[in-house]
Structures are given as structure tokens and as C-alpha cells.
Amino acid sequence: MTSPAAGLHARVVDPSRGVDVTVTVGPDECVALVGPNGAGKSTVVETVAGLLRGTDSTVHLDGRDLARLPAHRRRTGLVAQRADLFPHLSVTDNVAFGPRAAGAGGREARHRAATALALVGVAGLGDRAPATLSGGQAQRVAIARALATDPAVLLLDEPTSALDLDARADVREALATARTGRPTLLVTHDPLEAVALADRVVVLQDGRVVEQGPVEAVLRHPRTPFAASFSGLALVRGTATAAGIALDGGGELASSTRTVPPGRPVVAALHPTAVRVGRDGTGPGRTVTALEPRDGLVRVRTADLVADVTVATAAALGLAPGITVRMTVAPDEVAVYEPAG
Structure with missing residues (x-):
């Protein structure tokens, strides 16, 4: 060498x-x-x-x-x-x-x-x-x-x-x-x-x-789970679409940052505070698997998406494990790209 x-x-x-x-x-x-x-x-x-x-x-x-x-x-x-x-x-x-x-x-x-x-x-x-x-x-x-x-x-x-x-x-x-x-x-x-x-x-x-x-x-634009965690972002996997990403767990997220042709495996990086949580609305329902305190907020975990909401929001929505919620993210908060390797 x-x-x-x-x-x-x-x-x-x-x-x-x-x-x-x-x-x-x-x-x-x-x-x-x-x-x-x-x-x-x-x-x-x-x-x-x-x-x-x-x-x-x-x-x-x-x-x-x-x-x-x-x-x-x-x-x-x-x-x-x-x-x-x-x-x-x-x-x-x-x-x-x-x-x-x-x-x-x-x-x-x-x-x-x-x-x-x-x-x-x-x-x-x-x-x-x-x-x-x-x-x-x-x-x-x-x-x-x-x-x-x-x-x-x-x-x-x-x-x-x-x-x-x-x-x-x-x-x-x-x-x-x-x-x-x-x-x-x-x-x-x-x-x-x-x-x-x-x-x-x-x-x-x-x-x-x-x-x-x-x-x-x-x-x-982290490409591995640890890099995403290190940078404070959440990383979700799916397939590129014309609008953004079809999540492996169901549903689609639109993205204003997408450069991958439809059909390829991709990841999406987004900040948990950008995820909006509600009990009603369109899109697939997701089951809350856990609630965790995090830097003055409440982290809401589902099988594939996570969101950080205020304590007041969590209380108003009656969030608890087992509750069905709907999560949305603005397109300019979602970056879609190919994963590492």
C-alpha cells in the first residue's frame, strides 16, 4: 500500500x-x-x-x-x-x-x-x-x-x-x-x-x-440508522415514487427533495418534530407502540415513523400505546435519496 x-x-x-x-x-x-x-x-x-x-x-x-x-x-x-x-x-x-x-x-x-x-x-x-x-x-x-x-x-x-x-x-x-x-x-x-x-x-x-x-x-442526508440518530433525524425506508417515497410500512410521503427514479429502494430523512400527529384525517392509520420523554417533548413511536410532540398535544390527543394515529409531514421536510451500499 x-x-x-x-x-x-x-x-x-x-x-x-x-x-x-x-x-x-x-x-x-x-x-x-x-x-x-x-x-x-x-x-x-x-x-x-x-x-x-x-x-x-x-x-x-x-x-x-x-x-x-x-x-x-x-x-x-x-x-x-x-x-x-x-x-x-x-x-x-x-x-x-x-x-x-x-x-x-x-x-x-x-x-x-x-x-x-x-x-x-x-x-x-x-x-x-x-x-x-x-x-x-x-x-x-x-x-x-x-x-x-x-x-x-x-x-x-x-x-x-x-x-x-x-x-x-x-x-x-x-x-x-x-x-x-x-x-x-x-x-x-x-x-x-x-x-x-x-x-x-x-x-x-x-x-x-x-x-x-x-x-x-x-x-x-444520513444513509445509515446511526448517522440519522447522531444528527437527530429519523430514517425510514421504502420505494421511490414520482411524488416521494412509498413507505415499507404503508402510505406515501411526498418530498420536495427527490432525485431517485421511481421503483428504486430509497430512504427518507426527516426530523421527528416535523411529523404532525392526529387522530383523524386521511392516510393509513398507525398504531402507537411507545411514548417516551425526550428533551421536554414526547416521542411517539409507531412501527416505522416517529414524531416529537408537546406534552399538551399528547394529552389533548389522548395518546397511549395501542392508540391509532395518522401522521403527516410537509414535503419540504422530507429528503429522499438512495441508502448506503
Whole structure:
């Protein structure tokens, strides 16, 4: 296999975990790895970092073969869910630890630490002890610690998942600065994080790549169930018609976004809040299978369609499992296209 001249190219093969994933990241690109738990995301990151050594895996960075190099010689910067700062060292000494371990003198290491801390907006924390930092401050220090080693590739493994909502915005801003100018792999379960940081999304499932593309394309027109769930959309399957899609579960949805000739298998992506629920009207009746609380709304599930309605609407309609409802969606809320594979 020929490696690219610039950027990261990795094929991660781990038979014991059922993983066989190829991912390429450009020299100034951030790729978000998303997928359900156990899909292989952490295996990819740990293999690139050198924490896992698979005999069949290959890792090339800017044309250099990293697969046989130990982790400390790969020039990878890893930011994980938790900062895990050394509690007995000051913030500056925590950030300077990497350069010192790589052979830099004390003055040079402290200079690089100060530069990295300023870059992520926490220059005034250098003399503080880790125990005195908030979660967001500690994570920005962890980002500075990764940057102080001048990494050739940045690996972000759910870097904001352990933070409260107020801290995430500041940390995302620091990550946006950190990822500039180097290939970056981002593992995330947060679509907002993917939008803010990534150029492309790679969707993993059962150790394989099942979908990939630019962030906007994957989030607006997901082709797999997980990508649809990740983007907040519902995905339904059926057959293309002149007007839109004939659903496998019965009935038809009109669509103003359709490019597939009639008769072909297609999927339709729509947001559950766009689905209107009533007890009367035209169209096939659907049986409510479950009602679930969801972000202040009530999710109404049927065999193929889901809708998010207000609590007041659910009460007014007398919704309950077993009730027959009719669901409609405006054509401009339905995107019809061919599924993955």
C-alpha cells in the first residue's frame, strides 16, 4: 500500500475486536469518528497513538511509517475524556512535562508550556495546582499539554464528554485552535462538536466504515440508522415514487427533495418534530407502540415513523400505546435519496 505524501493514513486491523478500518486525514483536516459503543473508534485512536500494536495494522504520517515506532516517538498528542493532570505539579510544570521528557531544557520547556497555555486561553493559570481548577480549565490545560510537544497529529477521544454544558464551549474553542495546521482525529458522540471542529465524518459500526463524507452532507442526508440518530433525524425506508417515497410500512410521503427514479429502494430523512400527529384525517392509520420523554417533548413511536410532540398535544390527543394515529409531514421536510451500499 502506498502512503500519502502528507497527512495521516491508517489501516487498523484487530481481528480479536472485529475491527478493519481505513481512515485518511489531510494535513490540515479534522475527521470525526462516530458510531455506537464498541464500533471500533477507540481501537483506531489507540492504534494510531501506538498504545495498541496490531501486526496487520499500518500507520503512515506524512509519508513516514509509524507502525513499528513506540508511542513516545510517534509525535502524537492525545486529549482524552479527563485531563488526568499530575496533582503534585503546577499547571506550568504539567504542560512542560512532555517537552522535558523529550529532551528539552528547563527554560525551553517552560517557554513552550507558556506558549501553549496562552494559545488555549489559560495563560494566567500557570502557578495554580490542578486541584484548584474547574473541569473546563483542567481540560484546556490538558490540550495545552498535548500542544507543548508540537504533535504531528492530534487525537481527541471524547474531549468534552466529561464536562458540563457551560464548560464545553470554551473547550471547543481551544480545540478549534489546537487542531489548526495538523491532521486531527476526533472521537465524539456530540453532533455540535462534529459541526464545530470536523471537516468530515466517518461512521463506524461493527468495526467497519459504513458511511463517510463532509459533515454537512452526513448530518443533512444520513444513509445509515446511526448517522440519522447522531444528527437527530429519523430514517425510514421504502420505494421511490414520482411524488416521494412509498413507505415499507404503508402510505406515501411526498418530498420536495427527490432525485431517485421511481421503483428504486430509497430512504427518507426527516426530523421527528416535523411529523404532525392526529387522530383523524386521511392516510393509513398507525398504531402507537411507545411514548417516551425526550428533551421536554414526547416521542411517539409507531412501527416505522416517529414524531416529537408537546406534552399538551399528547394529552389533548389522548395518546397511549395501542392508540391509532395518522401522521403527516410537509414535503419540504422530507429528503429522499438512495441508502448506503
